[in-house]
Every structure is written in C-alpha cells, then in structure tokens.
Amino acid sequence: MANKQQISTKINHKNELTEFNSPIDYRSLMTTLQYFSEKYPFIGITYMGTSVLGRGIPMVTLGEGEYKKRSVLYVGCHHGMEWITSAVLLRFIEEYCMAYEGGLNLCNVNVRKLFKSRCIYVIPQFNVDGADIQINGVDGCILQDRLIAMNCGDDFSDWQANARGVDLNHNYDAGFGYYKQLEAESGIFGGGKTKYSGEAPESEPEVAAMCSFLRYASEIGTVLTLHSQGEEIYVGPKGVYVPRSGSIGTLISRMTGYRLSSPSGGAAYGGLTDWVTSELRRPSFTIECGKGENPLPIEDVKPIYSRLREAFFSVPLLI
Ligand SMILES: [Zn+2]
Numbered sequence: 001m002a003n004k005q006q007i008s009t010k011i012n013h014k015n016e017l018t019e020f021n022s023p024i025d026y027r028s029l030m031t032t033l034q035y036f037s038e039k040y041p042f043i044g045i046t047y048m049g050t051s052v053l054g055r056g057i058p059m060v061t062l063g064e065g066e067y068k069k070r071s072v073l074y075v076g077c078h079h080g081m082e083w084i085t086s087a088v089l090l091r092f093i094e095e096y097c098m099a100y101e102g103g104l105n106l107c108n109v110n111v112r113k114l115f116k117s118r119c120i121y122v123i124p125q126f127n128v129d130g131a132d133i134q135i136n137g138v139d140g141c142i143l144q145d146r147l148i149a150m151n152c153g154d155d156f157s158d159w160q161a162n163a164r165g166v167d168l169n170h171n172y173d174a175g176f177g178y179y180k181q182l183e184a185e186s187g188i189f190g191g192g193k194t195k196y197s198g199e200a201p202e203s204e205p206e207v208a209a210m211c212s213f214l215r216y217a218s219e220i221g222t223v224l225t226l227h228s229q230g231e232e233i234y235v236g237p238k239g240v241y242v243p244r245s246g247s248i249g250t251l252i253s254r255m256t257g258y259r260l261s262s263p264s265g266g267a268a269y270g271g272l273t274d275w276v277t278s279e280l281r282r283p284s285f286t287i288e289c290g291k292g293e294n295p296l297p298i299e300d301v302k303p304i305y306s307r308l309r310e311a312f313f314s315v316p317l318l319i
Pocket of ligand 1: 079
C-alpha cells in the first residue's frame with residue numbers, strides 16, 4: 001500500500017466525502033482504498049487482475065457476496081486520460097459506505113436493504129498503468145525506452161493505452177477483425193498512445209482478466225463502463241438484441257440527463273460494452289461522463305457524480 005504521507009488527495013475524518021484535488025494516479029487510488037477499507041470493514045477489496053507492469057487492479061465489493069446474488073459491475077478508466085471516472089467511482093463507494101453505516105436512504109434507495117439484496121462490484125481504475133503513465137510519465141519505468149518510442153517523445157499527457165501501447169477498449173473480441181481493417185486504413189500498425197487494438201483479442205492481461213471474471217461471474221446482470229467525455233450513453237452494437245437493455249438504458253438516460261446514442265466508426269468495435277452485449281448478451285452501457293477536453297479537471301468530479309449517483313444506486317434494483 002502507498003505511503004499515506006505522500007497522498008495529495010485530502011482525506012478527512014469527518015462525515016464528509018473525500019475531496020480529490022489532484023489526478024488519481026495509482027498511489028492515490030490505493031491510499032484512498034486503504035483508507036476506505038480501514039474505515040468501512042464491511043466492504044471487500046480484492047484484485048481482479050494484474051496490469052502489464054505488475055500492478056494489482058483493485059475491485060471493491062459492496063454488498064453481501066452471496067453466491068449467485070443479483071449483481072452489477074461498474075468500471076472506470078479504460079483510458080489513461082480518463083482518471084476522472086476513477087474519482088467519480090471512489091466518491092460513489094464512499095457515499096454508499098456512509099449511507100450503509102448511517103442506515104440512510106439515498107435516491108429513494110434503502111442502502112442497507114441494497115447491501116443485503118444486491119452485490120455491486122466496482123473497479124474504479126481498470127487501466128492502472130495507463131492512468132499512471134498519463135499523470136506521472138515513464139521515468140524509472142521498466143518499459144521506459146519502448147514507451148517513449150511508441151509515444152514519439154516523453155510528453156505522455158495524451159496517453160490512453162496500457163503499458164504495451166494497446167488501447168484496452170479495442171482489445172475485446174467484438175468486431176475485432178473489422179476494427180483491424182479500420183485501424184490499417186488509419187495507418188495504425190502497432191502500439192501507440194491510442195486506438196491500437198493489439199495482436200489478438202484479450203492479448204492484454206487487463207482485458208483477459210476482465211473477460212475471465214465476467215465469464216465466471218454469471219450473476220452480473222449489467223455492466224456500466226465509465227469514460228469521459230460527452231454526456232452520452234452508448235448501448236452495444238446495432239442489431240444485437242438483449243432483453244431489457246432498451247428499458248434500462250432509457251431509465252439511466254432519464255436519471256442522468258445524458259442522451260442515448262450509438263457509437264460510430266471505430267468507436268463501435270472492440271470495447272467492453274460491445275463484448276458484454278454481443279458475447280454475453282447482458283445489458284451493458286458506456287457512459288461518457290462530463291463535457292470538455294480530456295483530461296477533465298478534477299474539480300468536475302462533484303458535478304459529474306451528482307448527475308450519475310441516482311443511476312449508481314438504482315441500476316442494481318433494475319436487474
Ligand atoms: Zn474512453
């Protein structure tokens with residue numbers, strides 16, 4: 001675990017939500033989760049997989065982990081510049097914990113009943129290496145020279161991929177072959193900061209771990225994947241019918257005020273939402289959080305969270 005002295009995230013010990021005042025790198029992520037696990041021992045924290053650079057990818061479990069209980073999965077930060085989504089999910093975890101402890105209703109949901117009846121898995125930062133590279137650069141990284149070559153320089157401020165230059169949200173087995181053609185037409189033939197899908201579906205350890213987890217965890221009824229930005233909600237590929245996907249999507253749209261939309265071009269292939277929808281046939285949604293230019297400023301966490309929180313508390317009850 002990280003050294004608490006070095007965290008720039010302001011952790012308070014009153015009944016207020018944690019203030020995030022700097023980007024969520026791996027140290028900040030782990031220190032915050034360590035704090036949550038000490039303060040709220042009823043939550044579970046495990047590693048759902050390991051990144052290319054050997055970092056554990058933490059997953060938080062909210063709710064009693066009874067086998068085959070109806071569950072949902074929330075995933076943040078597939079892309080290095082989109083760590084704002086990690087802060088949004090950490091805020092959700094903390095508010096859930098406070099409400100559970102205090103026996104509160106939030107958004108008309110009794111959180112203690114929710115805890116008993118549903119399980120919410122949260123992966124606040126899926127691309128832990130990519131976010132850390134985008135925020136801190138690659139000094140001292142074992143793949144430093146390779147990453148600088150792939151990035152064409154040492155400014156990593158627009159880095160989206162993992163530490164092997166693969167865009168994790170194009171590495172799922174959903175229209176992979178077709179995406180490869182688009183990739184070649186765009187002149188992408190190898191690792192880089194964005195949009196390279198990898199040598200094969202699930203070639204990256206992060207994506208392989210996610211797919212294994214979801215194949216095994218058949219109780220997960222819905223997956224919400226957070227990206228930034230655009231204030232839109234994408235459903236899976238056109239022409240793929242998944243029962244209840246339309247009604248759940250419409251409800252999320254009403255709760256958030258974000259509009260439902262279909263991805264176009266290369267964005268329509270190889271993503272987690274596409275794979276869960278087309279392969280597992282479970283409702284799955286990409287939520288493009290906030291508006292502006294990536295990376296969105298950390299100050300945007302509160303307004304983004306306030307738009308999404310009703311959906312976070314309510315979606316588990318829709319499955
Ligand atoms: Zn993204």
